[in-house]
Amino acid sequence: MMILFSTILEQDDEVIISDPHYACYPNFIRFFGGKPICVPVFEDEGFQYTPAAIREMIRPCTKAILINSPSNPTGNLLSRERMEEIASFGVPVISDEIYHGLVYGEAEHSILEFTDNAFVLNGFSNAYAMTGWRLGYLRFSYANSLENIREGMNRLESYLKEIR
Ligand SMILES: Cc1ncc(COP(=O)(O)O)c(C=O)c1O
Secondary structure (H helix, E strand, O other), X not given: OHHHHHHHOOOOOEEEEEEOOOOHHHHHHHHOOOEEEEXXXXXXXXXXXXXXXXXXXXXXXXXXXXXXXXXXXXXOOOOHHHHHHHHOOOOOEEEEOOOOOOOOOOOOOOHHHOOOOEEEEEEOOOOOOOHHHOOEEEEOOHHHHHHHHHHHHHHHHHHHHHHO
């Protein structure tokens, strides 16, 4: 996730996230000069992250919409229809799919079923109980992003050297 944000974010770029969210998201966004923009989700609505509420927050400086389904901490699962609608906004979607493989009964969906304009994050911590390993991976469209990802990795390396 750090590599990704180092790649796509410029000062004051906005990233839409749900509230509540995985606690690290705002810190990672701010570390690279970005602004987390929260869309509240409510218990009496099953913590649904609604496309209409997301759309209201989209501005020219919106760099990405971050989704996390199944979600930490709410456990909410985004339906196919909601994912499809979020994908249709044309804003890159960062989909944290780290809880895929841990859904029972309902169908889980990947954002890649609906758009290539997306970055998918996943890892081994939760599905394989390998939290100590800190192993993860990023899927993205090769043609559009490989050079940017390389630049992002260099940028992240220089930030980390600075704060060491
Ligand atoms: C939503 C979410 N994303 C990402 C992570 C990061 O996983 P890790 O750094 O353990 O690979 C976690 C960890 O629990 C999480 O809950």
